[in-house]
Amino acid sequence: MSTSLMNQQFRLAARPVGMPKPGDWSCTTTPVRELADGEVLIKVLYLSLDPAMRGWMNDGKSYIRPVAIDEVMRAGGAGVVVESKSSKFAAGDMVCGGTGVQQYWQGAADDKTAGFYKVDTSRAPLPKYLNALGMPGMTAYFGLLEVGMPKAGETVVVSGAAGAVGQTVGQVAKHKGCRVVGIAGGKDKCDFVVNELGFDACIDYKGGSVKDGLKEHCPKGVDIYFDNVGGEILDAVLTRINLKARIIICGAISQYNNTTPVKGPANYLSLLVNRARMEGIVVFDYADRYSVGVAEMAKWMQAGTFKTREDIVQGLENFPETLLMLFEGKNFGKLILQVAEV
Numbered sequence: 380m381s382t383s384l385m386n387q388q389f390r391l392a393a394r395p396v397g398m399p400k401p402g403d404w405s406c407t408t409t410p411v412r413e414l415a416d417g418e419v420l421i422k423v424l425y426l427s428l429d430p431a432m433r434g435w436m437n438d439g440k441s442y443i444r445p446v447a448i449d450e451v452m453r454a455g456g457a458g459v460v461v462e463s464k465s466s467k468f469a470a471g472d473m474v475c476g477g478t479g480v481q482q483y484w485q486g487a488a489d490d491k492t493a494g495f496y497k498v499d500t501s502r503a504p505l506p507k508y509l510n511a512l513g514m515p516g517m518t519a520y521f522g523l524l525e526v527g528m529p530k531a532g533e534t535v536v537v538s539g540a541a542g543a544v545g546q547t548v549g550q551v552a553k554h555k556g557c558r559v560v561g562i563a564g565g566k567d568k569c570d571f572v573v574n575e576l577g578f579d580a581c582i583d584y585k586g587g588s589v590k591d592g593l594k595e596h597c598p599k600g601v602d603i604y605f606d607n608v609g610g611e612i613l614d615a616v617l618t619r620i621n622l623k624a625r626i627i628i629c630g631a632i633s634q635y636n637n638t639t640p641v642k643g644p645a646n647y648l649s650l651l652v653n654r655a656r657m658e659g660i661v662v663f664d665y666a667d668r669y670s671v672g673v674a675e676m677a678k679w680m681q682a683g684t685f686k687t688r689e690d691i692v693q694g695l696e697n698f699p700e701t702l703l704m705l706f707e708g709k710n711f712g713k714l715i716l717q718v719a720e721v
Contacts, residue, residue, distance in 0.1 A: 384411040388451045388481035389698050395436055398706060403436075404699050405449070411483055420462040421474060421484045421495070425691075426698075426716040427455040427509040429543070430607075430630050430705050442661045451479040452698075455514050457498070457505050459721055463488070473500050475508050480698055482718060494666070502677050510713040511547045511680070511687045512673050514662055518629060519547035519605075520672035522660035524555075526627045527603040531556030534597050536616055539607030540581055541568035541688075543713035544629060547676070548605045549578045550685050557603075560596045562589060562612060564708045571711075575686055589615040603627070609634050610642060617646035624655040688712030 385408050392405040414420055435446050435453050446453050456478030460468045465488035468474065476495030478484045486493065498508045510516060522544075529535060535552040539545040540561025549559045549572065561572040561581040569581035582592030589612055593601070600621035606613050609631025620626070634641045650657055665672075679685035690712045692701045697716065704710045 384483060385409070386411050386481055386483045387695060388479070389695075390449050390451055391436060391446050392448065394438055394448070395433075398703060399433070399436065399699065401699055404452075406696075411485060414462060414464045414485065417465050417487055417489070418463075418485060419460055419465055419468050419488045419495075421458045421476075421478065422461045423456050423458040423478045423482055423484060423718045424721060425457045425506055425509055426478065426480060426695075426718060427457075427513065427515075428702050428705060428714040428716055429455070429515065432702065433706070442663070451481055454478060454480050455509060456484075456718075457508055457513075458484070465489075468495070468497070473498050473505060475513060480695070482695060503680060506689045506691060506713075506715055507680075507687060509715055510543055510689055511676050511685070515543035515713060516547045516676060517665060517669050517672050518660060518662040519544045520551055520676065521662065521665040521668070522627050522629055523548050523551050523603070523605060525665070526658050526660050527605065527625045529555050529557050529603055532558070533602035534558045534560065534599060534621075535603045535605065536560045536562065536593070536597065536601050537605040537607070538562040538612050538616075539630075540572045540578065541711060542607065544607055545605070546572070546576055546687065546712070550576055550679075551676075552603075553577055554679065554684070560593075562592075562608075568711060571688070575688075584612060590618065593619045600624075605629060606631070613644050614646045617644060617649040620649055620653050620655050622653050622655075624653055626650075626655065626657040628657060628659045689715050691715045691717050693717050 387408050390405045393403045395403045438445050457475045460472040467488040474495045477493040535557045537545045537548045541563045552559045559578045561578045563569050564585045569583045572578045572581040580596040601619045602621050603625050604616045605627045607630045690710045695718045701716050
């Protein structure tokens, strides 16, 4: 069966300088080969587009090796097993893992780099497994609970509040009894964060001063800050932190396309004055415990006390321009690229 299929792929053609450009990609089509024993063929249905992908394009030391030139672009995805020569998966199984930006993934069913696992779409629709029940949700869940260690009554601030990680951070914090203040860009996003997700307040960084918003909505200071953006917003929050505050460094999307060195926090001495802690979160460190986070959030979803929003764009051919939505603030919710129908 597999030999009649063709696989369209996006490969990294050049390392971007600043924002990725069309010339940084090559789009290739290759035949799908016959499966060997122990292998599976997965039809990719959805791709997760995440800010971390920009860092994976750079040639430098990081928590994961960079994507090589002419390699299929790394991405998480969800799909259906269409052919299997492995006892691990059967045809028809819905799975998530490291699909890459392509129409099909084939290889060893137990490939540890890809890390495919079955998901139950009777529990939640497949796109949810790329949002709160996937890598962004696990980042939020373990970053907040393990690094932030929230206590009931504390004030939690999260930037990128309407995005994939931010929306989950805020709702987990609310379930743990915290006061939650989001930071997002634009009235629509701020309204969504407060009215739909249940945050206590949301500061519109496009519509006014973040410092003023923090003074208004965090009158008792900030106990936990979950940082998705870095830059000036991180500096503003550092002026409002409390004694023994915890700052969780998840990402710095404001810095990812810089053509100059990354700007560090100018107000870092606030950490000293307040005996505070700043610590990074890499979700892969918690991979053996993902099932714990998925089970708790799925329970909240089924009870109607946890909501997610996905921003789904159609068509693999639209990958290059869709990825840029992340860095232009154009996505509203978890950005997902739909590659095919089931």
